[in-house]
Amino acid sequence: MTIVATVFGMALADAFIKKYSIAMTLWQIYVLRSxxxxxxxxxxxxxxIRVPGLGWILLRSMLLALMYLAMYAVISWLKLSVIAASIYTAPLFIVTLSALLLRDPVTPRQWVAILIGFLGVLLVVEPGASAFQPLALVPLGAALFYAVAAVVTRARCRATSAATLAVWLNLSLLLWGALASILIASTKVGSALDYPFLLGHWGTMSPGEWRTIIVLALLMIGISVGLARAYQSPRPQVIAVFDYSFLIFAAFWGYIFFDEIPNPPTLIGMVLIASAGSLVLRADAASTEAR
Incomplete structure (x- = not known):
């Protein structure tokens, strides 16, 4: 499915950004990648790229830019699995907003599937552990921005091509990166708050870092188009649950890049997430046949 391939790329891109957050600033990555x-x-x-409904497209782009900012603002401090678990409360928001705002029908079995998936998220986060430190609340804001952007995509941007949506998203990220870089360069905010990844000046690029930017650019093309295409689907409930596969991929890349080994609760959570995906597909197939 498109969403599974997309979140696979998202998890890999996040791992690269976390790995190189010491060498480059977030805004440098935004500008060069775009x-x-x-x-x-x-x-x-x-x-x-000038199409009807441009205002909605710009709103969607702004929401996704805010999502990335909220997620990457804490990526140097939190584990990828913690960030992923916090962000992937988003499918709950997506299904709830779709039901409330778009009047999409959600069957009881589908709600059960979403709740099972959320229980899997809680097991990955481990309630009461360090994952619930205040910084872990920041990616929850990213989850909300992501969910609203998904609903806007479905409700107002379905007629726009995925490539056009991707252009405007990357234009927004380029603009954010350029403006933030200029602001930081012209003020002393970076020296007052010691967080180079978010508030530092651009670093000198090595050949390895240029290769990383190219890899991130290739991933971003797939992510931008994949997100747009996935959330133009008439089955947002199915897309929402398979969004949870990001957790599995984040754990995988966390192990590859940072030697993070999932503990037993994390593994149980992954099983629940996979079960939720299977359940919601069966529920969707049953409701389609009934009609």
């Missing part, structure tokens, strides 16, 4: 991504996407769209 500089590689945008020409490819503009060729794909033939430069036709």
């Amino acid at each position: 500089a590689f991504v945008l020409p490819v996407l503009l060729i794909a769209t033939r430069g036709r």
Whole structure:
């Protein structure tokens, strides 16, 4: 499925950004990555990016930019699994917002599947452990931004091509990165608050870091298009549950990059998440056949 491939790429991109957060600033990554991504996407769209409903597209882009900011603001301090678990309360928000705002029907079995998936999230986070430190609340804000962006995509941006949505998202990230870089360079905020990844000046790029930017650009093309295409689906409940697979991929890349080994509660949580995905697919298939 598109969403599974997309979140696989998202988890890998997050691992790269966490790994190189010492060498580059977030805004440097935004600007350089988008500089590689945008020409490819503009060729794909033939430069036709002014489309009806541009206001909604800009709102969606802003929400996703805020999602990335809230997520990456704490990526140097928290484990990937903690960030992933906090963010992937988003599917609960997505299904709830779809039901309340779009009047999408959600069957009892689908609600059970979502709750099972959320229970899996809680096991990954381990209530009462260090994962519930105040910083872990920041990715919850990212989850809300992500959920609202998903609902906006479904409700108002379905007629817009995925490539066009990706262009505007990357234009927004480029603009955010450039403005933040200029602001930091012209003020002393970076020296007053010692957090170079978010508030530092651009670092000198090594060949390895340039290769990382190119990899991140390739991943971003897939992520930008994949997110747009996935949430244009008429089955947001199914997409929402399979979003949880990000947790599995985050744990995998956490092990590959940082030698993080999932503990037993995390493994149980992954099983529950996979079970939730299977349950919601069966529920969706049953409701389709009934109609």
